[in-house]
Amino acid sequence: xxxxxxxxxxxxGTLDDQDAARAVRxxxxxxxxxxxxxxxxxxxxxxxxxxxxxxxxxxxxxxISRFAPLMEELIPAARAGLPVLGTCNGFQIxxxxxxxxxxxxxNAGLHYICRDQGIRVESTTTPWTSAFTEGQEIVLPIKHGxxxxxxxxxxxxxxxxxxxxxxxxxxxxxNGSLNDIAGIRNExxxxxxxxxxxxxxxxxxxxxxxxxxxxxxxxxLKKLVNA
Numbered sequence: 001x002x003x004x005x006x007x008x009x010x011x012x013g014t015l016d017d018q019d020a021a022r023a024v025r026x027x028x029x030x031x032x033x034x035x036x037x038x039x040x041x042x043x044x045x046x047x048x049x050x051x052x053x054x055x056x057x058x059x060x061x062x063x064i065s066r067f068a069p070l071m072e073e074l075i076p077a078a079r080a081g082l083p084v085l086g087t088c089n090g091f092q093i094x095x096x097x098x099x100x101x102x103x104x105x106x107n108a109g110l111h112y113i114c115r116d117q118g119i120r121v122e123s124t125t126t127p128w129t130s131a132f133t134e135g136q137e138i139v140l141p142i143k144h145g146x147x148x149x150x151x152x153x154x155x156x157x158x159x160x161x162x163x164x165x166x167x168x169x170x171x172x173x174x175n176g177s178l179n180d181i182a183g184i185r186n187e188x189x190x191x192x193x194x195x196x197x198x199x200x201x202x203x204x205x206x207x208x209x210x211x212x213x214x215x216x217x218x219x220x221l222k223k224l225v226n227a
Contacts, residue, residue: 004224007044014052027217036068046083049090091193102151108176112145116209118171131215138212140196149177
């Protein structure tokens with residue numbers, strides 16, 4: 001049986017794509033490079049939008065990348081059920097593309113933050129989180145200047161009522177995100193976005209704070225193999 005194929009998207013300025021690809025391979029999947037200007041998704045089974053600084057971030061994080069040729073293919077595929085994970089700048093792009101509600105704004109205090117951060121798993125019903133247990137607390141690196149999740153009150157209430165908050169900060173809110181939100185999903189559950197970086201926490205060798213990020217990749221590969 002061939003390995004599940006997870007596309008890893010690179011925009012000009014992306015800096016975590018190689019870490020993401022390595023994490024996919026570490027879990028036993030095939031990482032398929034996808035360039036932002038590619039005209040198609042190359043038949044991948046899932047897509048990872050990694051972090052970095054995508055082209056046009058000076059306007060608003062993810063605002064220009066949302067219009068990349070690849071996104072014109074990804075947006076309808078995601079709405080049709082393709083599993084998609086966006087971390088940091090990838091989360092910002094998913095919000096700008098209206099695949100996830102809300103937006104990411106400048107951190108409270110306006111300082112860039114780079115540190116290890118505790119988060120609590122609030123939902124294990126997505127293709128990316130089934131390896132965790134609800135309420136489990138994990139530690140992942142964060143590194144962002146625009147990670148404060150905001151949404152209007154009606155959207156926040158809908159997210160909470162619908163179980164769409166997937167991760168919440170614990171041990172302190174690093175950026176002022178409303179309701180301590182670190183990550184969310186769409187209503188269908190196939191699209192997940194979060195600010196922390198699971199791709200940086202899969203191997204002891206790297207000196208990461210944990211290997212808690214492995215669960216994201218084992219979750220999606222199990223889902224794809226059993227699909």
